[in-house]
Amino acid sequence: AQSVAQPEDQVNVAEGNPLTVKCTYSVSGNPYLFWYVQYPNRGLQFLLKYITGDNLVKGSYGFEAEFNKSQTSFHLKKPSALVSDSALYFCAVREAGGFKTIFGAGTRLFVKA
Amino acid sequence: DSGVTQTPKHLITATGQRVTLRCSPRSGDLSVYWYQQSLDQGLQFLIQYYNGEERAKGNILERFSAQQFPDLHSELNLSSLELGDSALYFCASSARGLGTDTDTQYFGPGTRLTVL
Numbered sequence: 670a671q672s673v674a675q676p677e678d679q680v681n682v683a684e685g686n687p688l689t690v691k692c693t694y695s696v697s698g699n700p701y702l703f704w705y706v707q708y709p710n711r712g713l714q715f716l717l718k719y720i721t722g723d724n725l726v727k728g729s730y731g732f733e734a735e736f737n738k739s740q741t742s743f744h745l746k747k748p749s750a751l752v753s754d755s756a757l758y759f760c761a762v763r764e765a766g767g768f769k770t771i772f773g774a775g776t777r778l779f780v781k782a
Numbered sequence: 783d784s785g786v787t788q789t790p791k792h793l794i795t796a797t798g799q800r801v802t803l804r805c806s807p808r809s810g811d812l813s814v815y816w817y818q819q820s821l822d823q824g825l826q827f828l829i830q831y832y833n834g835e836e837r838a839k840g841n842i843l844e845r846f847s848a849q850q851f852p853d854l855h856s857e858l859n860l861s862s863l864e865l866g867d868s869a870l871y872f873c874a875s876s877a878r879g880l881g882t883d884t885d886t887q888y889f890g891p892g893t894r895l896t897v898l
Contacts, residue, residue: 703887718884719885769830769838772825
């Protein structure tokens with residue numbers, strides 16, 4: 670069975686500093702990996718995805734994520750955090766050839782000015 | 783704006799009642815997904831429809847049912863409502879949604895259901 674874990678409930682970072690939001694996954698076959706962001710009282714917005722190819726994936730709003738097959742991780746990163754990045758971030762995984770996308774519990778990012 | 787619309791935005795009802803949530807996917811998308819987001823359970827996948835047919839089932843209660851109509855809009859029916867059904871219900875759509883594709887899901891703004 671596939672699963673995804675976001676080990677941190679909350680990440681705190683100062684504005685201008687780099688940020689990392691962690692995600693690890695478990696699937697039987699090849700993974701499709703996604704990051705979404707949710708602002709208060711809004712739906713989830715797609716940030717980026719890894720399907721195949723380059724392990725470093727670039728997405729919206731300056732975010733990027735690195736796929737690491739040996740560590741089964743797909744951490745979300747941004748070189749310089751903004752206060753407006755404060756939101757709830759979800760990692761999701763779907764097994765290639767499968768139908769269900771499983772979401773992590775979410776990590777709340779708080780960027781302090 | 784993702785292009786996915788959901789109505790109503792808010793719904794307040796009583797225990798034991800039945801409600802219907804509606805979702806219109808992005809233009810051209812064939813698949814619709816329903817999710818439940820609650821504080822204690824996180825984001826839970828309920829069910830997926832592809833071009834009118836049920837494609838995948840997640841943690842959907844027997845009191846809940848869904849369908850996708852020929853015009854591709856979808857409805858989620860929740861019956862015999864309990865206090866614990868209070869949550870945000872999201873609809874998402876993707877272009878295809880078959881096992882072999884890599885389509886992104888785009889989420890609607892959600893319906894907040896409050897059961898009193």
